[in-house]
Amino acid sequence: MERSMDSSWVLYRRLWQYVRPYRGAFALAMLGYVIFASGQPMMMGALKYFVDGLTNPARARLVVPALGEVDTLYLVPAALMLVALWQGIGSFLGAYSMSKVSVGIIHDLRAALFAHGLRLPTAYYDSQDSGRIISRLTFDVTMTTGAVTEAVRVVVREGLTVVSLFSYLLWSNWKLTLVLAVLLPVLGAMMRSAGRKLRSASRRLQETMGRITAIATEAVLAQRVIKAFGGEQRELQRFARANDEDFQRQLRLARIGARNGSTTQLVTFVAIGSLLWLVLWLRGDASAGELVAYVTAAGLLPKPIRQLTEVNSRIARGLAGAESIFSLLDVPPEHDEGSFAPERARGEIAYEGVRFRYPNAQDWALDGLDLRIEPGSVVALVGPSGSGKSTMAQLLLRFYDPTEGCIRLDGVPLPQWRLAALRRQIAYVGQQVVLFDATVAENIAYGAGERAVSREEIVAAARAAHALEFIERLPQGFDTPIGENGALLSGGQRQRLAIARALLKDAPVLVLDEATSALDNESERAVQAALETLMQGRTTLVIAHRLTTVERADRIVVMERGRIVESGTHAQLLAAGGRYAQLYREDLVA
Numbered sequence: 142m143e144r145s146m147d148s149s150w151v152l153y154r155r156l157w158q159y160v161r162p163y164r165g166a167f168a169l170a171m172l173g174y175v176i177f178a179s180g181q182p183m184m185m186g187a188l189k190y191f192v193d194g195l196t197n198p199a200r201a202r203l204v205v206p207a208l209g210e211v212d213t214l215y216l217v218p219a220a221l222m223l224v225a226l227w228q229g230i231g232s233f234l235g236a237y238s239m240s241k242v243s244v245g246i247i248h249d250l251r252a253a254l255f256a257h258g259l260r261l262p263t264a265y266y267d268s269q270d271s272g273r274i275i276s277r278l279t280f281d282v283t284m285t286t287g288a289v290t291e292a293v294r295v296v297v298r299e300g301l302t303v304v305s306l307f308s309y310l311l312w313s314n315w316k317l318t319l320v321l322a323v324l325l326p327v328l329g330a331m332m333r334s335a336g337r338k339l340r341s342a343s344r345r346l347q348e349t350m351g352r353i354t355a356i357a358t359e360a361v362l363a364q365r366v367i368k369a370f371g372g373e374q375r376e377l378q379r380f381a382r383a384n385d386e387d388f389q390r391q392l393r394l395a396r397i398g399a400r401n402g403s404t405t406q407l408v409t410f411v412a413i414g415s416l417l418w419l420v421l422w423l424r425g426d427a428s429a430g431e432l433v434a435y436v437t438a439a440g441l442l443p444k445p446i447r448q449l450t451e452v453n454s455r456i457a458r459g460l461a462g463a464e465s466i467f468s469l470l471d472v473p474p475e476h477d478e479g480s481f482a483p484e485r486a487r488g489e490i491a492y493e494g495v496r497f498r499y500p501n502a503q504d505w506a507l508d509g510l511d512l513r514i515e516p517g518s519v520v521a522l523v524g525p526s527g528s529g530k531s532t533m534a535q536l537l538l539r540f541y542d543p544t545e546g547c548i549r550l551d552g553v554p555l556p557q558w559r560l561a562a563l564r565r566q567i568a569y570v571g572q573q574v575v576l577f578d579a580t581v582a583e584n585i586a587y588g589a590g591e592r593a594v595s596r597e598e599i600v601a602a603a604r605a606a607h608a609l610e611f612i613e614r615l616p617q618g619f620d621t622p623i624g625e626n627g628a629l630l631s632g633g634q635r636q637r638l639a640i641a642r643a644l645l646k647d648a649p650v651l652v653l654d655e656a657t658s659a660l661d662n663e664s665e666r667a668v669q670a671a672l673e674t675l676m677q678g679r680t681t682l683v684i685a686h687r688l689t690t691v692e693r694a695d696r697i698v699v700m701e702r703g704r705i706v707e708s709g710t711h712a713q714l715l716a717a718g719g720r721y722a723q724l725y726r727e728d729l730v731a
């Protein structure tokens with residue numbers, strides 16, 4: 142994918158923002174690369190001196206006043222070790238400091254992504270593949286940072302190495318070097334075409350790996366469904382297809398890799414051969430040492446040059462990743478421009494002409510809704526599946542904003558509330574119970590938010606939610622871990638934990654979506670009793686399919702296709718003999 146210079150530049154600038162806090166380490170890394178590269182000509186110098194000393198021993202002898210005549214050739218190995226040490230220091234400094242930069246950037250980008258993720262609107266999560274969002278945080282961040290810091294390393298360290306080696310070559314024999322300069326790119330191109338095939342093969346391998354992971358993950362998560370529906374054969378086939386493809390691609394990669402090995406070997410020897418021939422031809426009056434050092438330096442050149450020519454694809458990969466990360470960071474967070482933030486609301490709720498359509502949906506989920514709920518009263522929402530009951534509750538928490546109309550709490554339109562303050566007023570038990578992979582106590586205490594809670598409060602909430610007796614029978618009581626999303630609990634138990642969590646919140650508004658649907662009759666009566674205590678002095682919106690649980694509500698609102706079709710007390714609605722009476726009769730029979 143081609144990217145314009147401008148947009149690349151914008152990305153670089155943005156990435157640099159993340160490097161800034163680590164610019165000390167970044168500078169150290171640069172210093173390390175310079176030290177490393179400067180070692181190359183020193184190495185060549187030592188080599189030249191050594192060979193010249195071998196061929197012409199007199200030149201290596203030195204008269205030192207106190208010691209007499211010394212054969213300095215014996216000092217060369219020591220000098221080489223010193224150079225190696227020098228380069229080692231440079232290499233370490235470069236590698237370690239650069240890792241510090243990249244690990245730091247990964248850390249900061251993750252933190253930024255996670256924090257931003259928490260502030261994203263619900264609609265964004267509806268529209269995105271959750272795996273894709275998570276892989277930005279895990280995979281994209283590491284890949285991008287790796288690619289970018291690696292690119293910097295190659296450009297600076299290998300670039301300097303090439304410059305220093307090439308300067309040495311020029312200085313040593315410029316004529317020969319100019320001929321070499323023409324020849325090198327040809328050899329480089331030969332190596333590169335082999336490398337490109339290898340890269341595209343390994344990229345295709347990543348795809349199949351991704352597919353294998355996806356299929357396996359799904360099978361693990363859906364294992365009960367697979368068993369219940371006898372889907373084993375289908376899963377096996379699906380997996381086998383991906384696995385077989387992976388097998389083929391692995392083989393292809395191995396084949397290209399093996400062929401590459403031989404090609405590289407061949408190219409290398411052709412290169413060395415041509416070089417030796419050139420040396421014979423253009424050696425002039427160079428000494429043996431000069432020539433050996435020259436050939437060695439020329440032999441060291443192709444590797445860094447190849448890395449430099451490949452740096453493009455690295456940069457492209459890094460920029461693509463950076464683009465995807467920044468595009469997530471650029472998704473606007475939930476609207477939170479309001480400032481109204483009282484400690485405790487009275488709990489008066491009003492829906493005024495509310496219409497709402499989910500993003501990308503065709504139909505109105507709520508189609509002109511007017512409803513006023515007095516503080517402290519209990520309103521039950523009933524109606525067929527898909528009539529918009531849960532949607533109504535979600536709008537109250539501002540998971541979504543109405544497309545038309547207005548919702549008020551205490552007479553103040555919801556957008557004028559500070560988001561956190563608004564949500565603080567509402568204890569919400571959703572239709573799908575969501576628990577954390579933590580202990581029972583921690584899950585209940587989650588309801589208290591930032592406030593510190595005592596064990597007594599947690600126990601009291603559990604008792605009120607009729608969860609105490611089952612919690613006490615758990616192996617470690619309140620300190621029992623409940624597994625991923627409460628996998629170690631029954632449906633009804635999970636629901637009671639969710640209710641206890643809401644109880645602990647002690648908010649003026651209570652929203653219960655199907656809160657008692659997964660309970661047996663006895664527990665349901667118990668929870669019902671608990672809820673009735675809880676509802677006192679609170680505005681309650683309760684959504685239930687079982688009409689027996691809503692009989693005692695101050696008002697029952699019957700919804701159908703996003704509209705209110707009836708409302709009144711149980712007795713009034715029965716007497717009216719309308720939709721509610723019909724639903725009620727069906728429910729009693731069921």
Ligand SMILES: Nc1ncnc2c1ncn2[C@@H]1O[C@H](COP(=O)(O)OP(=O)(O)OP(=O)(O)O)[C@@H](O)[C@H]1O
Pocket residue numbers: 267499500502506524525526527528529530531532533572
């Ligand atoms: N996230 C969403 N994106 C798009 N459409 C949605 C979304 N959630 C719900 N809907 C649609 O909105 C309509 C109302 O859904 P809602 O969940 O409010 O119904 P409900 O009355 O709570 O039903 P149930 O009794 O089955 O829980 C349905 O037609 C549904 O398909």
Ligand SMILES: [Mg+2]
Pocket residue numbers: 530531532572654
């Ligand atoms: Mg619902």
